[in-house]
Amino acid sequence: MLTLKVENTTAQPHVTKHGDSTFNIGSINGENVQVGNSNTLTTNVTIQELAKKIAKSDDPEAKSKLKEFLQNSTVGSLIGAGASALIGIL
Template sequence: MDFDALAYPEVVFIEEQEYKAQRNMSKGQVLVPYTEAPDVGIGDVITQKSGKREIHLKVLDVQFLEGGSLNVGTNHPHMLILHVENSTSQPHKTSSSSNTTFNIGSISGEQLQVGNNNSQSVTINVQKLVEEVAKSNDPEAKSLLKQLLENSTVGSVIGAGASALISML
């Protein structure tokens, strides 16, 4: 088995010149060992052979490392590191809107509507909730709120103010 061939299994074309390479998709990098520096720069598009098809990779950044290959897996002494973006896959990706519009409108003093999908966030502090329920003539609401405030988890979140809030009911 030829382990050197496994080090650079991909074939890429830079300016119609064929090179062996290693592509790391998660990092968006292509490593290309070379002897004479390829003519490649930011904005160029290189081509990777993938079976019978081709993948076009747009170059976002370039780094030439003299002696960078350490002759591991190759006879070429230098290493070209390309940071790339797969431009072949772009039309197939689900696009998320890059122009996000936030619609913010006040519904009342305690309510606020934010977002593109008309989601509504209701913000009220616990003290205001207790005051409004205490003013009401709804014994069930008072009882449920008192049970909530007496809960040990709720009490630990609210802190020392929980007993003062319970006394308001």
């Protein structure tokens, strides 16, 4: 049997090397910080927290989209009377 192996020697320096990385970090201040490779970050926020943060923002598009979301009949039936209270925040 004959095996032919072709290797592009000019591409070798461009091959990504996978290995362990070392991160030396003095200190980190903040929320939702992720350091490293292949990590996952899960954040849970209530709809009320989301509405309050969007209401405090100067983003009319975000306010409009959230208001549209809360006025949806399916969302309204799931949230109940709380939907109108959240719209009032905006």
